[in-house]
Amino acid sequence: MNKPLNEALSIETAQRVKSKAKTQFSNAYKAALLTKGAFYVQGFLAFAGKPHKPIEHGWMELEDCIVDPTLPYLNKNAQELWYFTAQRLTVKEVKAIIEESKEDYPEDDPLPVYGDPPYEYYGNVMLGDKSYLEAYQAAEAKCRELNQKNADKN
Template sequence: MDKPLDTALSLEIATTIKSKAKDSFDNAFKATKVLKESMYVQGFLVKPGKPYKPIEHGWLELEDRLVDPTLPYLDKTEQEFYYFPVQRLSVKQLLAAVEEAKEDYPDDPPLPVYGDAPYEYYGDVMLGGKDYQAAYAQALAKCKELNRPKSNEMN
């Protein structure tokens, strides 16, 4: 069962953390400091229209709903968003992964957190292992379904 997106809480958290339009991973990271009982989730977001492909995205998951602190910048209604999770991290796991990334790769941004190497590369999307590949395939299928050309039926 898919969890519903909590629009009101998403907008409230976005305001609280002063979320930024093009930084869903960092927005979700900052939001974990407010919603400490949440899980940080990385995966893919699909919506109708441009960019016509799955978007690597970060959000939060609570027991019964999703919270997306990037929602104010997404240009659609929540009924038009589809989330395909790949990796869930507790706040403790997330903090440890960010600290490790800062130590190991100080010149690179610590987010998103990728699974164990080796990674597979598909065009301009860096995928992790088989979990990323499976979620990407599902997200791509949904994207094609949502963006299917409308047939011109004549009466």
């Protein structure tokens, strides 16, 4: 069951972490670091309209809701967005992964995090484990459903 998106808290958090467009993973990580009991989450965002396919996205989860510090840049109503979780990490887990990534690959951005191989294919990219593939396929189905509903209205 998807948790509801808390629009007000998402906007407040975006301001608090000084979020930027197109840095959804960094925005989510910064927000999780500053929020007690938060989880850093990666997955896919589905909505009607272009690009007509899921987009890889990062957000933060609390016990009762989703908080998306990139929401102000999405140009969508909160009710139009569907979040599909591929992986959910505690702040402690994601911090450890980032530290290790910085040591092993100092020239690369440590976010997003993809876990351990073997990786599965989703879309035109091979990243993430089976949970990524499943989240992508669920988001892809939702995009088809939403875009079909829009086509039926016209």
